[in-house]
């Protein structure tokens with residue numbers, strides 16, 4: 001049974017894995033035996049994360065490169081292949097959000113979000129997939145969102161990117177599944193990380209919304225997403241392909257309030 005989730009000898013790259021969801025995924029895959037590589041844009045964060053990883057017994061290979069820059073991605077992955085080995089598991093986790101109403105949003109900001117959240121997963125996967133195809137083994141996990149299928153006021157760029165990423169995931173599956181490469185997405189619900197820090201404070205209307213809409217009655221933890229990633233990175237998911245696994249405490253299943261004075265029981 002344990003063999004199903006054993007990642008010994010596998011090399012995993014988790015983009016933007018210095019904190020938050022990326023770090024939880026890296027820790028979970030590392031605990032299952034994978035050799036972990038993470039990148040980010042800040043040398044300070046890359047240094048600091050090594051200490052956090054070391055505390056859970058993981059020696060992590062870190063590298064500074066921008067996932068939106070094709071040349072930098074090529075250089076970075078060439079270094080990883082040389083220093084650590086060919087990448088077996090790619091988690092396209094790096095992402096940003098800009099919460100701005102459509103009429104107020106600069107087109108350049110819209111494009112920036114699309115570049116990081118949609119085009120970058122394509123750039124990194126394009127660099128890594130040929131090796132996976134040649135070796136007839138690979139797992140690619142694209143970090144989608146509930147916003148892959150929902151709209152919400154102020155997150156148009158993010159939702160456009162994450163909706164696109166869901167379909168990019170399906171198309172990667174259509175083209176690469178025959179080479180024993182599985183490409184899936186994870187759609188986290190509302191997870192307690194720096195991305196949601198400013199809307200999570202007690203008393204903030206968005207915190208109330210999350211708490212009254214999530215059947216599980218809580219924000220998700222990065223570890224909740226890490227566990228789903230382990231499934232999608234492991235043998236246990238070898239016939240799961242082109243799918244988005246929502247890790248959302250049930251929000252997508254629910255149309256209504258789940259607690260408090262507005263609870264609808266009729």
Ligand code: NAP
Nearest residue numbers: 016020021040066067093094095143145188190191193195
């Ligand atoms: P986070 O704490 O903001 O972490 C995002 C990571 O991506 C950071 O390490 C960041 O680096 C890195 N990054 C951003 N732009 C980059 C670039 N151009 N090149 C390389 N690295 C870059 O976010 P999170 O909440 O953990 O989210 C991780 C992923 O899950 C994102 O794709 C996000 O959209 C998605 N997600 C999050 C939630 C949620 O509720 N938190 C829900 C659904 C989906 P710096 O720290 O140096 O900026």
Ligand code: GCO
Nearest residue numbers: 145146147152155188189190
């Ligand atoms: C927001 C949130 C999100 C989440 C997540 C939901 O403002 O609505 O930040 O979009 O981070 O992606 O799945």
